[in-house]
Amino acid sequence: MKILVGVKRVIDYNVQVRVRPDETDVDLSNTKMAMNPFCEIAVEEAVRLKEQGIASEIVVVSVGPKVVQEQLRLAMALGADRAIQVETEDAVDSLAVAEVFAELVAQEQPGLVLLGKQSIDSDNNQTGQMLAGMAGLGQATFASAINFKEGCIQVTREVDGGLQTLELTLPAVVTTDLRLNEPRHARLPDIMKSKKKPIDVRPLGDFNVTAQNYLKVLKVQAPAQRQAGEMVASVAELVDKLKNQAGVIA
Amino acid sequence: MSVLVVAEHLGGVLQSGTARVVAAALQMGDGVDVLVAGHNVSEVAEQAASLAGVRAVVVVDQPNLASQLAESVCEVVLTLVDSYSHLLAAASTFGKNLLPRVAGIKRLPQLSDVIEVISADTFKRPIYAGGAIATVQNTAPLKIITVRTSAFGAVGQAAAAAYSGVSVDVNNSLTSLVSETQADAAGPELGSARVVVSGGRGMGSKENFALIESLAGRLNAAVGASRAAVDAGYAANDLQVGQTGKIVAPELYVAVGISGAIQHLAGMKESRVIVAINQDEDAPIFKIADYGLKMDLFEALPQLESALS
Ligand SMILES: Cc1cc2nc3c(=O)[nH]c(=O)nc-3n(C[C@H](O)[C@H](O)[C@H](O)COP(=O)(O)OP(=O)(O)OC[C@H]3O[C@@H](n4cnc5c(N)ncnc54)[C@H](O)[C@@H]3O)c2cc1C
Ligand SMILES: Nc1ncnc2c1ncn2[C@@H]1O[C@H](COP(=O)(O)O)[C@@H](O)[C@H]1O
Numbered sequence: 001m002k003i004l005v006g007v008k009r010v011i012d013y014n015v016q017v018r019v020r021p022d023e024t025d026v027d028l029s030n031t032k033m034a035m036n037p038f039c040e041i042a043v044e045e046a047v048r049l050k051e052q053g054i055a056s057e058i059v060v061v062s063v064g065p066k067v068v069q070e071q072l073r074l075a076m077a078l079g080a081d082r083a084i085q086v087e088t089e090d091a092v093d094s095l096a097v098a099e100v101f102a103e104l105v106a107q108e109q110p111g112l113v114l115l116g117k118q119s120i121d122s123d124n125n126q127t128g129q130m131l132a133g134m135a136g137l138g139q140a141t142f143a144s145a146i147n148f149k150e151g152c153i154q155v156t157r158e159v160d161g162g163l164q165t166l167e168l169t170l171p172a173v174v175t176t177d178l179r180l181n182e183p184r185h186a187r188l189p190d191i192m193k194s195k196k197k198p199i200d201v202r203p204l205g206d207f208n209v210t211a212q213n214y215l216k217v218l219k220v221q222a223p224a225q226r227q228a229g230e231m232v233a234s235v236a237e238l239v240d241k242l243k244n245q246a247g248v249i250a
Numbered sequence: 251m252s253v254l255v256v257a258e259h260l261g262g263v264l265q266s267g268t269a270r271v272v273a274a275a276l277q278m279g280d281g282v283d284v285l286v287a288g289h290n291v292s293e294v295a296e297q298a299a300s301l302a303g304v305r306a307v308v309v310v311d312q313p314n315l316a317s318q319l320a321e322s323v324c325e326v327v328l329t330l331v332d333s334y335s336h337l338l339a340a341a342s343t344f345g346k347n348l349l350p351r352v353a354g355i356k357r358l359p360q361l362s363d364v365i366e367v368i369s370a371d372t373f374k375r376p377i378y379a380g381g382a383i384a385t386v387q388n389t390a391p392l393k394i395i396t397v398r399t400s401a402f403g404a405v406g407q408a409a410a411a412a413y414s415g416v417s418v419d420v421n422n423s424l425t426s427l428v429s430e431t432q433a434d435a436a437g438p439e440l441g442s443a444r445v446v447v448s449g450g451r452g453m454g455s456k457e458n459f460a461l462i463e464s465l466a467g468r469l470n471a472a473v474g475a476s477r478a479a480v481d482a483g484y485a486a487n488d489l490q491v492g493q494t495g496k497i498v499a500p501e502l503y504v505a506v507g508i509s510g511a512i513q514h515l516a517g518m519k520e521s522r523v524i525v526a527i528n529q530d531e532d533a534p535i536f537k538i539a540d541y542g543l544k545m546d547l548f549e550a551l552p553q554l555e556s557a558l559s
Contacts, residue, residue, distance in 0.1 A: 016512060017381040026382050094350070095359045118494060123377055124362050125346050129320070130354030138321060138424030141347045144487070154428055158487045159343040160441075160496070161260055162433040166319070168425050178477065178494060179487065211357045214390035218372065221383050226519060229540035231531075235553040238525065238543050246523045246540065248445070248502040249469065249558070 001111035001170075002057045003046045004104060006097075006128075007075050008036040009068045010121040019222045026220060035071045038116025041176040044183040045146065046114055047079035054148050055112075057081050061104060063097050065089050069199055077186040077194035088204035094122070098130035099209045105135050110171060112153070117142050117175040128175035138168040142177040251279025251370050252305075254331055256323070256339040256348065257286045257298050264297040266442040267340035269404035274397045276303045276405070277367035278336050283308060287326045289316035299410040307413035314420045317427035320347045326418045327352050331392060335370070341396035341497075342441075353394045360394040361386060363497075365401035379493040379516040399441060400499035400520060433486045436463075440472040440489065445502045446521070448474030448491055450514075451482065452507020452528065452547055459484040461551045462506060468558050474498065474518075476508045492517035507547050510535025527551075 011017060012032040020027045035043075049055040060075040062068040063086040072083035086100050105113060118125040132139035140155035144163070147154045156165045158177045168174075186194075232238045242249045253275040258265040268284070275282045284298040287310045295309045310326050327348070331337050337352065339345030341363045353360040365383075366374035372387045373395065388395075440446065447469060449462035459479065466473045475485035477492060491498055493516035503521035508514060510526070510533055518524070519538055526539035527550050536542040543550060 011378065013513070017378040019382050026378060093359060095353065095357070098354055099357075120493065121378055123379065123493065124360075126350035126353065126360050126362060129347060129350035130360075133324065133351040133354030134357075136424075139347070139351065140425070141320075142343060157343075160488055161430075162486065162488050163431045165428040165430070166425050167428050169423070172424070179481065211359070212390075213359075214388055215359050215361070216387045216389070217384055218387055219385040220377075221385070223376070223380055223383050226524075226538045228537050229524075229542065231536070231542045231544060235543070235545075235550055235557055238541055239554070239557045241541055242502070242523070242525070246502075248523050 001055050002059060002108060003049065003055045004101070004108055004110040004113045005039070005042050005046050005058060005060045005075070005080065006101065006115040007039045007043065007060045007062045007071050008116070008119050009033055009062065009064055009071045010036045010119055013037055013120055019220055023219050023221050025217070033067070035074055036116050036119050038118055038176050040183040041178070041180050042114040042116055043075045043078050043080060044181045045176060048181065050079060059084065059108060059110070061086065061101065063088065063092055063100055063204070072199055073194050074186060076197040077191040078184065082197060083199040085199055085201045086204050086207065087201055092204070093213070093215060094124045094126040095130055095211045096209050098127050098134060099211060100204070100207050101127070101131045102134040103207050105131070105171070112171060113173045115173065115175050117177055128173050132173040138172045140166050140168055140172065141175045143174050144177050144179045146174060146180070251335045252281035252283065252333070253279045253336040253338060254334040255282060255284045256327065256337070256345065257284050257294065258340055258342060258344050259286065259288060259291060259294040262290065262293050264294050265340070266404065266439060267342055267399040268298065269301050270399040270402040271338050271340050271397045272301050272303055273402045273405045274364065274367060275336065275338050278370045281305050285310070285327065285330060287315050287323050288318055289313050295413050296410065299413050300407050302405040302408035304411045306411055309413055309415045310418050311415065312417060312420070318344070319422060319425050319427065320351050321422040321424050322420045323348055324351045324355070325420050325422065328355065329418050334392065336393045336395065338395050338397055340399050342399070345396045349394055349396055356392060358390045358392055358394055359388065360396070361388055362396050363398045364395050365398045376516070379512050380519065381512065398497055400497050433488050437466060438470065438472045440474055440496055440498060443472035443498070443500055445469045445471035446474045446491070446498050446500045446518070447471045447504045447506065448476065448508060448518070449479050449484065449506050450476035450508030451478035453479060453484055456484045465504070465551060465555055468555055476514050505535055505539070506551065508535055509533045510538065
């Protein structure tokens with residue numbers, strides 16, 4: 001079985017983003033970039049499925065400018081077999097990415113598509129569900145466990161009320177949550193070897209992205225800053241302030 | 251302008267977030283209808299009909315919607331949504347799972363986690379874990395939006411709106427429900443509690459995490475946790491507060507043994523009063539706390555409990 005994995009390049013999760021003074025966007029110049037953490041989890045899961053003999057080939061895909069090849073190389077160092085870069089200099093939203101993936105699903109015929117549940121830059125949490133809808137596939141979002149059965153998979157999902165397990169016919173779309181696995185680090189020899197693995201670069205124009213762009217970002221602002229409060233010296237002082245100053249406890 | 255709100259319900263009870271989504275919906279248009287899809291949902295429909303401002307409730311009550319799978323509910327939404335200008339749901343795991351599927355099929359964009367309505371087509375939403383706030387205009391013929399419920403007050407009760415039953419052909423054969431484990435719901439619900447007490451890695455063990463539960467009980471508070479506490483197995487996954495967990499904005503948030511990573515702050519920094527208890531005076535949580543107590547939590551928590559009893 002072939003697995004298609006989505007890999008997005010985003011700001012490193014440790015970095016606090018800056019807003020441009022003209023409020024048109026965030027400023028990512030000289031910012032440390034990395035693979036979206038949920039995509040790391042998706043790559044790791046695919047690699048584990050290959051190690052278990054369930055997957056036969058892992059194809060990683062990123063939609064973006066040339067620099068996304070860094071993240072595709074990393075995914076191949078971690079165990080992916082080949083990569084597709086869908087090249088565009090323009091910002092693409094989740095809907096366009098989902099359309100690209102829908103076309104790739106038709107071309108590559110994977111048994112499973114693994115995406116992150118959320119990009120930590122846009123915080124959209126949309127692409128997997130949009131793709132599943134477009135491609136007419138079942139979806140299991142926020143996965144914390146995946147088990148293969150005969151011709152189907154069972155996926156445990158982290159939902160607001162607790163946990164839910166679904167059974168899905170294959171092919172299907174699964175999006176990863178934090179507790180699905182703990183991603184490994186790439187080893188130096190594997191990083192060297194990944195340089196020989198192929199990246200197929202294809203312009204976005206080769207894809208039939210039909211969705212009109214209805215969204216326009218008018219402004220990007222820094223959030224209201226919270227004032228740091230005061231340090232209290234004891235539990236008694238804390239309780240007194242909460243009762244008599246903040247009025248939040250009786 | 252007319253708005254379809256997808257109601258969220260569990261075990262025959264309307265979830266509190268729906269009243270907040272209706273509040274957001276009323277800022278976008280005045281014809282606000284609520285869809286209740288599920289099985290044995292007549293009481294949910296009644297609860298939805300009594301939300302102030304609701305024009306009508308559409309009830310789709312059939313056995314093949316019992317597990318409310320996204321694929322099935324999506325089919326229902328698709329049969330109804332064309333006569334509306336807006337489609338809304340809470341930015342809960344239910345809404346986040348369902349609405350983008352509809353958006354994908356309609357080839358329309360979605361705005362996730364809207365926190366403010368500027369006008370019927372312009373909205374604010376946080377990006378980068380709340381590190382920036384984007385103002386976005388959406389000119390799509392159908393605006394698909396998930397609402398961050400903590401950013402909107404709930405509508406009150408009013409005389410019951412009309413409701414109509416509809417039946418829809420649902421053909422989902424892609425997915426089925428195998429099992430569900432509900433976390434035990436002691437105390438108020440995390441998303442709407444007036445007080446939240448959260449524990450982090452500093453709690454050290456699942457046994458020690460009981461100190462958080464006990465303090466929460468004393469304050470009639472909901473229990474929350476950092477990702478580190480959930481990953482370590484001290485607390486259940488549905489208690490995680492943060493960028494990728496639940497977003498809360500209670501009157502009082504007490505963070506115990508939590509350092510204050512941006513991903514955690516993203517889930518609680520809109521709380522009215524924040525208290526931090528941490529033994530490290532350099533912990534970033536103190537930069538946003540209204541009241542900081544630098545102390546070993548194993549000393550502070552028992553003292554706090556006895557001071558409150
Ligand atoms: C993609 C991604 C998504 C994430 N999403 C979330 C999210 O939604 N929510 C979330 O919370 N995190 C999230 N995180 C993780 C986040 O980055 C931090 O790792 C996490 O919040 C740390 O949890 P913590 O504060 O409990 O642990 P730590 O950072 O280890 O802090 C523990 C604190 O406890 C204090 N302490 C220890 N012992 C005591 C004691 N005896 N008395 C008093 N204080 C003590 C320490 O001084 C320290 O400040 C995410 C990370 C990533 C990469
Ligand atoms: N530009 C992209 N290239 C590749 N995969 C992407 C891209 N954008 C989103 N994805 C995938 O979709 C997931 C969810 O993203 P989002 O819906 O944008 O929050 C990510 O974790 C990726 O797996």
